[in-house]
Amino acid sequence: MADPWDDLRDREFPVTRGWVYLDHAAVSPLPRRSGDVVRAWLEDQQGHGVVRWPEWGKKLEAARDAAARLIGADRAEIAFVNSTTQGIGLVAEGFPWRDGDNVVVPAEEYPSNVYPWMNLADRGVSVRLVPGRDGRIWPEDLAAAMDARTRVLAVSHVEFASGFRNDLDLLCELCHGRGVALFVDAIQGLGPLTLDVRKTPVDFLAADGHKWLLGPEGAGILHVRRDWIERLRPLGVGWHSVIGTFDAPELDFRLKPTAERWEGGSFNMPGIQGLGASLGLILEIGPEAVSARILDRAAAVRELAAGAGWRVVGSPRPGDVAGIVAIEQDGVDPAAAASAFREAGIVVSARRGRLRVSPHIYNDDDDLDRLRAALEMSRRPRGGA
Structure with a gap:
């Protein structure tokens, strides 16, 4: 059975052809309609x-x-x-x-x-x-x-x-x-x-x-x-x-x-x-369904970021979180990381000394896998393996 989110992604979000777009807390791409x-x-x-x-x-x-x-x-x-x-x-x-x-x-x-x-x-x-x-x-x-x-x-x-x-x-x-x-x-x-x-x-x-x-x-x-x-x-x-x-x-x-x-x-x-x-x-779609999907995507980002060795900043209580995920890593400049990610086709932001990731309804697991790989790569020393 086809995933309705995948269908929505293909139908309404042409931005996905060129970018892993995870910066909706800044400026979102327009849906096709x-x-x-x-x-x-x-x-x-x-x-x-x-x-x-x-x-x-x-x-x-x-x-x-x-x-x-x-x-x-x-x-x-x-x-x-x-x-x-x-x-x-x-x-x-x-x-x-x-x-x-x-x-x-x-x-x-x-x-x-x-x-x-x-x-x-x-x-x-x-x-x-x-x-x-x-x-x-x-x-x-x-x-x-x-x-x-x-x-x-x-x-x-x-x-x-x-x-x-x-x-x-x-x-x-x-x-x-x-x-x-x-x-x-x-x-x-x-x-x-x-x-x-x-x-x-x-x-x-x-x-x-x-x-x-x-x-x-x-x-x-x-x-x-x-x-x-x-x-x-x-x-x-x-x-x-x-x-x-x-x-x-x-x-x-x-x-x-x-x-x-x-x-x-x-x-x-x-x-x-x-x-x-x-x-x-x-x-x-329904505001409740939109909210549930964004919160699900944000929870997945928190999990993968922690797995990639980044610290997730802020209160972890379920009632305290929303769509923004703020993360940090010792020795990694968030502004430089955001710039490097963009060169790799991944759009995130740096805000107040942290990397800020903000997914939306159309971000799929492939998007998150690419984010995970970028986070893991950013922790490696320059010139290292």
């Missing part, structure tokens, strides 16, 4: 200009529906953004701060989930960085950093360098019991993990689509929980932010009652259409 959609938009725009804009708009709204379905949100809670960074900035700058407030952030966060909060210093808002311990972030350490002036906890669903998975259910309880809003950078979580914001009621979430969601760069989502839409100050307001049409004879500044108020102007049409196609693939 997503590339087809982007190319079709390009030819349509070249040949017809604005004539078929209504059809583009329908595809945009279908992508919004797909994004909402992926995370269990209402479509009214979804706005399109051009990056996770933009989504974080909209929340950070629009939040109703008071002088003396503070934000709690794990110290190992990606810079884009630290700098926007630090940028609030001139508004009297301070950032409290909480270091990890024993390869993980401990909720009790985050709780200890909070006080009566803590307004936001900003965390990644999965930390970009270590691959540690934060327990969002537990953090929701921690935050909401203290009147603290929870912001989640979900770019490394959506795909390897499932999330239903009805069951895990995060307040805000941002994620670009170009990593595990297999979309183009420059097209992502911002989720604003419904009860925050009127409390979070809208930024970047423009013609699309309001109820009325841009062509109305009179100005009518009434903001949309949905997250679309953060979509001020024109859209990244090819990017969002490509993202919609990629989300359609994930929903077609």
Whole structure:
């Protein structure tokens, strides 16, 4: 019986013809269907200009529906953004701060989930960085950093360098019991993990689509929980932010009652259409099946890396891991190793002094065997046997 993952690999991922691609925590290759959609938009725009804009708009709204379905949100809670960074900035700058407030952030966060909060210093808002311990972030350490002036906890669903998975259910309880809003950078979580914001009621979430969601760069989502839409100050307001049409004879500044108020102007049409196609693939397979497959591939990478003599970094607890595998080896420079691997047709990354491997659903056992061989070879002294 044919393996459905092999069929998907052949049908949707032409990248496999030239590469063992294990760098989805950086930038993913597009599935064939997503590339087809982007190319079709390009030819349509070249040949017809604005004539078929209504059809583009329908595809945009279908992508919004797909994004909402992926995370269990209402479509009214979804706005399109051009990056996770933009989504974080909209929340950070629009939040109703008071002088003396503070934000709690794990110290190992990606810079884009630290700098926007630090940028609030001139508004009297301070950032409290909480270091990890024993390869993980401990909720009790985050709780200890909070006080009566803590307004936001900003965390990644999965930390970009270590691959540690934060327990969002537990953090929701921690935050909401203290009147603290929870912001989640979900770019490394959506795909390897499932999330239903009805069951895990995060307040805000941002994620670009170009990593595990297999979309183009420059097209992502911002989720604003419904009860925050009127409390979070809208930024970047423009013609699309309001109820009325841009062509109305009179100005009518009434903001949309949905997250679309953060979509001020024109859209990244090819990017969002490509993202919609990629989300359609994930929903077609099933988010739970996608998650299970990625976690299986990541577990196989951890096992083979250890067998090849590399140290797997981070907490080994099943509830702490996701799709990112961080590994290290004494005497091996990870940046040099990543470069050498790429020359051999294997794509991985070096992050914060470690080699980072991030497989996806279509990576097969042959891919992993080639990775194992490269890891074993990298430990041999130059000129040795």
